[in-house]
Amino acid sequence: MWHLSRRNFATAALGLAGALAVGTTFAQSYPSKPIRLIVGYQAGGPTDMTARLIATKLQTALGQPVIVENKVGAGSNIASEFVAASPPDGYTLLLAAAPITMNGFLYKNLKWDVQKSFEPIVNVMTAPSVLAVATKLPVRSVSELVALAKRQPGKLTFGSTGNGGSQHLAGELLKQRAGIDLLHIPYKGASAALNDLMAGQVDMVFMTSMSALPHLKSGNPRPIAVASAKRLPQLPDVPTVAESGFPGFEAESWNGLFAPAKTPPEIIARLNAEVNKALTAPDLREMLVSQGAVLVGGSSADFRQYIGQEVVRWGRLLKTLKVSMD
Known part of the structure; x- marks a missing residue:
């Protein structure tokens, strides 16, 4: 059996106290x-816009530059892997x-691993x-739309901001729930998908309200449903997908914001x-809310709990859909 002597205990305690003091200092x-703020999406998209707004506020509050870097590719995995492997010192987020x-x-x-490789800091918005x-x-x-798709199986196209993204999976979920066959067209970002939708090069897109609200209000492209529990205040006449015959449909x-684990x-x-x-x-709130965002905030513990819930929810769906990017 291993025994800790008083001398060893005192030495260990002193070392721990020193380490804690260094960490606190x-x-x-x-x-x-x-500080580097890494984003796994193209400049100009909704996530990039949010990052730049937050970076500006943090820069003022912290007294140091907060530099947004776009590391695009592999469904945002390049950015996630980069940050997960970075030193846990708060300088790479x-x-x-x-x-x-x-x-x-x-x-x-x-x-x-989203639940092991990162420290959740705060949920900014949904x-x-x-x-x-x-x-x-x-x-x-x-x-x-469902009736048309059933008359023309496999002919209608739906675009997304890329393979494996929430918009792609929303389309896959609609296919499953409605029993229709749609052809997926992945784009490199929200702007490219929106441009082709407005030009009629793709038939439909699930897009975040932030990426196209002014266009949606104008009627091009034509919004027909919102994938949330409640209607969007900025589009009050557009029903939810649940209201349209698919209860519980949310995407x-x-x-x-995350930091590396430890x-x-x-x-x-x-x-x-x-x-x-x-x-x-007020300026940040106006910018985000006017684009259809719902500001969240809260504690890091709140965000950790939300992440756990999202992992369970999407895990169940993806196992059912049997979607894989490999």
Whole structure:
């Protein structure tokens, strides 16, 4: 049996106290250099926009530059892997979206795990997906769309912001629930998908309200349903998918801030507090809410719980759909 002598105990305790003191001092001096905010999506998209708004507020609050870097590719896995492998010192952060909770089921050989490789800091906002169709399509409701798809199996196309994203999976869920066959067309970002939808090159897209609200209000593309529990205040006349005959159909996007696992709790708490403060700023609120976002905030524990719920929800769906990106 191994015994800890008084001398060894005292030495260990002294070492632990020293380590804690160093950690506390480090956290108190944080930040002392620029912070990198990594985004796994293209510049100009809704997640990038959220990241840049948050970066501006953090930069002012923390007194150090907060530099947004877009590391695009592999369904946002490149960005997630980069941050997961970064030093846990608070100088490399990740602004992620809903696919971070899905990719563990879509890709077999990931080098990170959303619940083990990161410290959740705060959920910034959520945004429902809106089902929009090209104006050339002779449908004005989900029921009309389903009827048309059943008359033309495999001929209608639905675009998304990329394979494995929440918009792609919303389309797959509609296919399953409605018993229809649609051809998926993945795009490299929200702007490309929106442009082709407006030009009639693709028949329909599930898009976040943030990516196209002004266009949706104008009627091109034509919004026919919102994939959330309640109607979107900015589109009050557009019913939910649930109202349209598919109870419980929800597919929302969200943006949240993460740090690498084992980042000191003092740093997590500081960043959480500053983002929550930023979410009360009138200019930031106006910018995001006017685009259809619902601001969230809250504690890091709240966000950790939400992530766990999302993993369970999407895991069940993906196992049922048998969708794989490998």
